Amino acid sequence: MRSSRPLALAALAVALAGGLAGCQRAPTPDAGAAHADQAAAPDAGATEAVSGIDLAGIDKSVRPGDDFNAYANGTWEKNTKIPDDRSSTGAFVAVFELAEKRTAELIQGLEKTDPAAGSDARRIADYYAAYMDEAGIEQRGLAPLQPVLDEVGAIDSVAALSRYIGGSVRADTDPLNYTHFHTDNLLGVFVARGLEGPPRNVATLMQGGLGMPDREYYLSGAEAMANNRKAYRAYIAAVLGQAGTADAEAKARAIFDLEMKIARVHASVVDSQDVHKGNNPWDVASLAHKAPGIDWKAFLDAAGLSGEKTIVAWQPDAIRGLSALVASEPLAVWKDYLRFHALDHSAALLPKAFADLHFGFHGKTLQGTPQQQDRWKRAVASTSKALGDAVGKRYAERYFPPSSKAQVEQMVHNILAAFRDGVDQLDWMTPETKKIAKAKAATMRVSVGYPDAWRDYSALEIRRDDPLGNALRAEEREYRHQLSKLGKDIDPGEWWMTPQTVNAIQLPLQNAMNFPAAILEAPFFDPKADPAANYGAIGAVIGHEISHGFDNTGAEFGADGQLHNWWTPEDSAHFKAAADRLVKQYDAYEPLPGLHINGEQTLGENIADVSGLQAAYRAWRASLGGKEAPVIDGLTGDQRFFLAYGQAWRTKMREPTLRARVIGDGHAPGPYRALTVRNIDPWYAAFDVEKGQALYLDAGDRVRIW
Template sequence: MKKRVISGLCASLIVSLSACNTDNVPTNQAPADAVKTQAATAVSQALSSGIDFSNMDKTVRPQDDFYLYMNGAWMKSAEIPGDRTTIGAFYDLRENARNDVREIIEDLSANTHLVAGTDEQKVADLYRSFMDVDTLNKLGITPIQADLTKIDALKNKSELTAYFGESQANGGPTPIAFYVDIDAKDSSRYATHLYQYGLSLPEKDYYFNQAERFVNIRNKFALHIEKMFDLAGLANGKVAAQKILALETAIAKQHWDVVQNRDSTKTYNKYQTKDLATLAPDINWQGYLAALGADKQSDIIINQPSFIKGFDQLVKNTDLATWKTYLTWQTLSQSASDLTQALDAENFDFYSKTLNGQQEQQPRWKRGVSTVSGTLGEVVGKVYVKRHFAPEAKSRMTQLVANLSHAYASSVDSLDWMSAETKVATKQKLSKFTSKIGYPDKWADYSKLTIQSDDLIGNLKRAAVVSHNKDIAKLGQPIDKGEWHMTPQTVNAYYNPTMNEIVFPAAILQPPFFNLKADDAVNYGGIGAVIGHEMGHGFDDQGAKFDGDGNMRNWWTDADLKAFHVKTKALVNQFNGFQVFDDLHVNGELTLGENIGDLSGVTIAYKAYKMSLKGKEAPIIDGLTGDERFFMGFSQIWRVKMKEEAMRNRVATDPHSPGHFRALGALSNVPEFYKTFDVKPGDKMYVAPEKRVKIW
């Protein structure tokens, strides 16, 4: 299931007045003036600004590069550990959350008298099954042997295509991804969906780009397949590698690219299931859907119909033996990190080291924690919330969301490019936003899942079956408004258009995003901008296609929609101009939705912050005005450092711009930033007023 999420944020150490020298904080305003009254000084002694001054590079003018001004010293000195590809606030919080979850899991695992079938037993034994390397080495590929035998026994294309469904229902690989989600044009019902799938490399361009880097990746990919076959004791690895690469290249040719797949209009194509045989006659649709438990559905939504049509021709024209080789590879590759140490190491060498630049495998406990958290997430999440999420954090977040919503409505009223008619529809949608903060009201039920301490692959397969059956059971039932698509210990956030909801898990509600000990300015610049970002997704180039009830329909006047597209096109052009490396620019079309979210987020959060002051002057804290703290708080959340390989991968596939440009791109369009830091013509961040983009 696809959800919009925040993906690259930044970290900081909170510094109080007593620990910092305010003379070391350059601004373009006088460091001392009449505003510094005795009362303001008393406030500054009680509150922290929430700004980490040690990260700042005072040799950079804030008017030229505010991101490096705030984060440059850290960028120069911070080193990426060998077992990571990325560091920064967002990623450091993830590490903190993983450490917290480790304590929870190990506390549960220390109990040797757990009752079979309890959630605690399942957490402990799943972790043990992952950590028991000796057993995994002894088992070899035995845990997937039944799947490989079944693949080898396929007699014809009808059995082959039915197996695609059977494999997915049991947690295995498939070249066509099936899922259950809310119908985008009828948000009162769940519908079945099909999505293109089946590639081992990150995106279709990896199969066709003739640049040296991509040619090298394809050559290493073929060698990787050969090594994996050899390590698994499978014959003819070299020949198999060439067949697999050729077939995946043919599949990739049918794939839509990352920009096309963002378009919610183009990817909504409802078919009657009886008509699937006309679209793709060489696929055994009855067998495929029956294996998934979805053969009673009268319709299905296909995201990329041309892919299904082209894939059908591949089924027809590719011999059965090649398909068996492909499925054998996909099964082996998918399970590699949960099999022997040798297979795990080779899998790491290609996918983490070659593709992303990660030099060392993570300690096994880290991966074990991720496995448990991904499989039994809300069991762990329930304990995580009790230990690490203060009730006052939820209360304060609830108020912040209400304040941002009020500011958003006020901002809509002030827009000079939108008609009164569309303003009414916009505010109607805004009034219907649902916010979820911290954790779900009702926790997930894992009673149907069996976990054994010596059966890692079996545990994961059984978990996949339970998850799949849970999704199938939604069909024909009322929408579950309480469902979460992230666990409380996830450092992230998302907007879900078909439920018109914004969701903030507990783990992201920490400094530098959210700091209970800091003055409001930095919280509005941090988590306030994140709240505004997620609200902004409701009105980005795709979210704006959905109404307040989660239905995809046009609620715009023609003139307003045209004006909106002019503004979004200008934002695309701005971000296309950001250069990541000498040979690589940001993809403004791919990142448009997130860039709108960032621009909306900081704009609305600033407005909400000023409204919260109720006409009063903000106190001076750590030598900084409220407006300075707001924009500094915003910039520091995007602090990130990434391996070049990982960055190139992200730019090709991730709808979020790199952190550096998320900060610069948003702030260069905000007039209040110019006023606060005296940005003028000739400064590198200066954009002429007529070229600045203001959407919301």
Template structure:
């Protein structure tokens, strides 16, 4: 799965549609007829399967074993599989569009001009080599000029969006009044992936710490601090370790109740003395802030104490390190090489950097994502894809409603609330109805550092301007060219960008068994996030509000505890097991999404029997398609990082761990006691 930086999103990701009505018998029958006609000529791609592995023992390897054995991870990637292959395809398409724009003549200030200029500047490595470190000097000068604790606070506000700082500011829907926006703080500012990397005795993490310290020394030497580079690096590492000690764990950070800590400005100042809060907010263009959510209160208190106690000189070195790290890839070759050696090789195991053009596409997505997306969907997203998705979503919502009605562990009162929430789901498919306005962003040829800095500032100002205003429910948090999807509990919406609605997840030529097993399970996954252990704490209007009876809440928790135990037994790397608590929400969504997708597929058949294709029954194709969707492999370095921070389980367990709880999987393949995929009916976990 993939992740968003915003804390409140559940990403795998997959989505739903607003004005979807449940598919009635006539529509379902027409879909089944169309599917049946297509299936008569359809094939089911079984390349990559390992016929020597029985699905009864290991569905993931039966479906993907030959691909896993014969497909190396490309040298420039830390992982490889369906998601990355689809992302490569989307990137290549964007490259075609961008290079065509680069050859044209466009009005200065137009989106076309900005896209072309941003990409040209980012990919001109010869110009970067000639410029050396000079483009970064104005930013570094700001950090070098710190003299007091007040300076430290103001620069932390000034650098919002420009680089990673210890306390990030965001604006999101107020959990208690989701129709209005509310500012929030979020812990940030570490150079290593998360707090665990600073303290774990694991040999791999100790090695990563050593690589980070060496990287910091290299940055300071490149900057010109050859004499004191080692000491400067140690000072930065010591400060970051202090910050990391105060930061919350990934498990605590996904708790919607723990991270809801509303404060007035006066309360924040009283509870976290030592930081010039007025200067911080003013520098961050949020000076009018009077109320906010302090997501991790004790961390904020510890940060304020650190600002008061740690010398300004050390904070100066810290900010310089963050800026050098953030912009090293836009400077001369020694800087680019140093950053890749740490972030690419040491942390992710990559053997070489991604092609510069592809790095440029990623940078464009961050800076001008919807401007690029507008070009993308005009060329690559046919209208019939959206119409077919609407049908799929309608069937899945209908199946989810039926499933709620049939729950044995939930009382009628809570069922009524659950159905009420489901009825209020909004679905967004493909692209936004209103495109983002980039007229306030200045992009210049030959200025990659300035372009990145201005893009970061522009985005921060866009977000800051939402403070205290009504929530814009038309806003998207991913670009159309992103291969991902998400559920947003504050909006009670599921969102599916255009780029994920492609083979192998969604294929207009495939039969419905394959589509429901892949994209259907993805849609079901995103719907289910509204009813996972965290999403279920929000009502249909996006309000953080308990709509459960105490008895039902306890029954739901008991089911979740069983899922925690199942996944905590999996060990992807020696000595490193899956964190069942961290991954609980995604595991609930995987499990429930697959079960709902299967029910929805059965509804779409309207009683018809699906044909046998390539030796597989409809049910078998459904489960094989689900396992095909998770076809991927990871380098150990990245896998380690994901196990400490990613709320998703590794792909193998997303496939096998899910289907083992599905009654229809046992029936489809005749799974029996003694088979490795067998789970006794009484032990199977059925939530939604």
């Protein structure tokens, strides 16, 4: 399932790459690490310190100044195979693998305790057991989905179609993607504080309706995209045929043609990132005039939104276009479209033939993954999604000790202080703008590990013999939870990720950050490792999240979470000029022949990378109290800091996955994020980077925004 939200509403720190891998520490290499012969001898206690660097993964045949990613990770990349059931592997996956294993142990262990009926433990155990009941799923066939298919079959008018579309709307709560909503939902709803006005929650409508990851999959002339389109048409026909649909081939062509029309009205990723283009409060009474086609009364009643006076249209032209298609396209095609998407959405919990077809297209074709994951992994992921806080509470209690929470909170405190100090040192920013920026950083809410309050799942029915029903009821429950926030004051402590999530997030509308427990593990955070590595890895992630509050989107929000311009014209012009240089820097990177990174699309993340790394370095240096860090494993402190950063972004991706990342993601692929170091002055001295080397930038060309 793919979903999205405007970047202004939740700027993501790090995108989880699928796959499994680990970083192994190796014995100290022989002489050859840069600067090893120039550094002071380590002190007596340093011999016991852990460097936190994967020494064996370094490729010393590459000069750091020519390709820092290849230097930091080249040997690792040569020796690493992407697991057959993953689309990529890398440092994030090392942490994900640990979280997956721990979550599986928690979930599977509950079955042995025979938890009490009605308890969250019972819900978790029953959800997982139902998902794993392959024999029962085969025996039930399409019967669990039949009520949905019957509802689609009964559609006999535009009003009925609008009612069905409204009734199938679900809440957008997944921050990993942000171009369109669930594949089977023509529209999605995001509930959060309005961009302007009182700090109350409002509903935002999002574009949706595409079965492939992004509109470019439909519109691009690239050969790879043409092949995907051909495979998608075949997949639609195969799913319909498996379900016994007559004339499956002809209906598949009509469904695909409808999705092409949907893609043509979709807003691009770059436009979807623009808070000003998305800030469109529409009076509900004017919807029929602003976006004719959908029977909006029927839609709103079914969606539970009939009581709202105002709804925000994030992609207004797309919503107009989608609404028009509801009225203009044949009802029979819409019904076939909805039938297919109901089957596609539920495929994992239908008989094996459907699950295999689903993986064949979404996994093999779109991601290049040759082998489907073991069922227990899919069951763990689904259980964790449906009962996120119930699983997360147990995860945090067992695996995230108070000592780690305190250590990370101290790092956050130090990096926030370093960020504020960095603002003071900016020679281009006016005192007025500096004052407001520092006040925003000072009031930023930091939540580490887990939320202060947990979700209540007592109203969620989980049955041991109804795996598909469990998943659909969990989605419905989440939607109702989000609707319950409408019109209420925002909760500044609300979390958007569960503790078992390997990720982090910045929330401009709350002026807050969440750092889930699961990401606070080696190689990002190791309480036994030298501080240089911790600051270079998790410290840069923390700095990244802080900086998202001041990137090209976050900088438009004040400390109160409200959208307003707090920049002087002169400061704004300087910020834009620096951002434009960063856009050009990333535009030049070419991950695949003819496919360049879009520097505008990835700008917010790139700003956060540069500024976050700068703040983490400054905080680490301040933590030394004026002393030099010891040499460990033949590496100076600065070298360990930057190597930890580079190795945190080590990534190996299958070509279709890499292509999808470049086309539709707001983040540059990991190997290019590792090159952020070329904008940081101390990196040059740490690795003797000289003019003429590929990554060298003259001092005036190095981008520094904060």
